Amino acid sequence: MTELPFDERAHVAHMEKVMGLSIDDAWRPIVEAHMAATARAAALVLSLPLDDHVEPAPVFVP
Numbered sequence: 001m002t003e004l005p006f007d008e009r010a011h012v013a014h015m016e017k018v019m020g021l022s023i024d025d026a027w028r029p030i031v032e033a034h035m036a037a038t039a040r041a042a043a044l045v046l047s048l049p050l051d052d053h054v055e056p057a058p059v060f061v062p
Contacts, residue, residue, distance in 0.1 A: 006043075008036040
């Protein structure tokens, strides 16, 4: 399955509507840049191969 590239502009516009936010046009490029940087960081984390028996994180039990 081929993944589509992350579209930070579309994501920010969608989440703005979903969350009921109003992002000032002056701030929009900055918000989009931060979302793109977060997506790149997430892609790095998700690209790390893990064996099936390895837990990616411990389970918190209070």
